[in-house]
Amino acid sequence: MVRLTLDRVTFWYPATKAPALRDVSLDVAAGEVVALVGTVGAGTSTLLLVAADLAPRVIGGRLEGRVHFEAPEEASGGRRIVLPTPWTQVSGMAFTVWDEVAFGPANLGWSREEIARHVDRALAKLGIAHLASREPAALSGGELQRVMIAGILAMDPGLLLLDEPTAELDPAGARILWQLVRELARGGAGVLVATSDSDAIPEFADRVIWLELGRVAAAGAPALVADEALCAAELGTTVADTWRMAGLAAPYPATVADAVRRWPAR
C-alpha cells in the first residue's frame, strides 16, 4: 500500500537561516485525502515539495528528520506533484494537448498502447478530450491547468500532491476536480492537497492539517475548517465565518447542510 510519512521534518531553503518547515510530522495513507491549509508563507507549498522528493534533492537546502515513501513495486507512477502555475509546467516538448498529457507516461517508458489508454482516460476525467488536438500555448489558464493535472493523472500516481490546483479554475472546474480527487482516493491513491478553497474541504478531505509559520498548528477532521482559531486566521469556510460574524454560538457549522441542521437549535 502507498504511504507517505514525514517524521519531525525541518527544512531550510538554500542560503536561509530560518527554516520554512519546523518539526512537521504527518502521514498520508492509500485512499486518504489530506488537505493542507495555511496563510501565505505558512509552508504548505514547501511541505508538498518535500513530500514530492523535490526538496532538498532538486532545489537544494537542508532537511532534518525523516521522509519515507513506500509504494508497491507495481505502482510505477510513484508520487507526483501538480504545481500552482500551469504555464511553467508545460513540457515544451509537445505540440498538442494530447502529446502534452502523454509527456509524463512516455518518460516512464510505457508501451504506446498503454500510454494512449492512460492519456485518453485522463483527458476524459478532466473533461478536456475536446482539446486534444489544440496547441498548449493557445489555451486559457484554466484549460492549461486541467491539462497539467491530466498529465500527472495519466502517470497513474500512487500519491498525488496538489498545490492550489483550483487557482486557475472556474467554480465548475473546481467542483469537477474535487470530485475527481475523491474518486482517485476511492481507487486507492493517497492525495495531499494544499488549498485555500476552504469551502470545498468538507466535501473532499478526510483530514485537515493547518500549518502556521512552518509548524503544524492543528490537525483533525474536516470540521477543523469551522474551528474558531482557523476562522480567526481567515481560513475557515464561508458558512463558519458568517455564523461567527453573526455572533452565533460555537461550534460553527462548516457547510450549508450543517448550518441548516443546526439552525432550529441555535
Added chain:
Amino acid sequence: MRRLHPFTLLAIAGALPALAWTLPAPWGGLATAVLAFALTLTPGASPRLPVFRTALVTAAPFWVFLLLLHDVASTVAIGLRITTMVASFVWLMAALAPSRLVEAMVAAGWGASVAYLFAATLSAVPLLRARARRIVDAQRCRGLSPRGGVASRLRALRALALPLVLSALHEVDERALALETRGLVPGVRRTPLAPPPDSALQRIGRWGLVTVCAAALVWRVTWSG
C-alpha cells in the same frame, strides 16, 4: 515532401548549402540555389508561394550588402551561396514539423534530454509569443501605448522585453521541478509516441547526400591543389 523522414529533410537542407560552398562558383551556387527554390515550390512546403516569397525577400538584402562591398563577380558567387542557405532554411522550416523531428530523435535512440533541448527551442516561439501578448495587454492596461514615434515605440519595446526576459528566467526553477516530476530525468528511455516512418531508400538517400558532399569536398580540394 512533408511525408519524408525528418532526418531526410535535414539532410537535404544541410547538403544544399554544403554543396553551394564546395562546388565552384558561380555555377555550383546557381545550381543549388535553383534546387533550393524549387524545393520551396514543392507541395510539402505549403503554402507554396508565400514560402517562395519569404525565401526571396529574406535573401534580397544580402545581395544589396554584397554589392556594396564587392565587385559583381564576387557578389554573384557569394550571393548565390547565401541564397541557397536562406532558401534551404526557409524550406526546412516550412516542411519540417518540430514534433516529427523530436519523435524521430527519440525513436533513433537519442537521449530524452537532448531531444528536449531541440523541442523546447522550437516550441519556445509560440509560448513566448503568448506571454508577450499577455505582457503587452497588461502594459496597455497601465497606459503604455505601443504606437507613435520612435521614442514611444522604443519605450514600449523596453516595457515588453524586460518583463519577458525576467519572467522567463524566473520560471526556469519551477520548470525544472515540473519536468522532474513528469519523469524527464537524465538517462530516461522515453517511448516515442508516433515515430515517423523511415525506409531503406531514404536511409540510402541520406548516406548518398553525405557521400556526395564529402566527394565534392575531396574533389574541390584536389582540383584546387
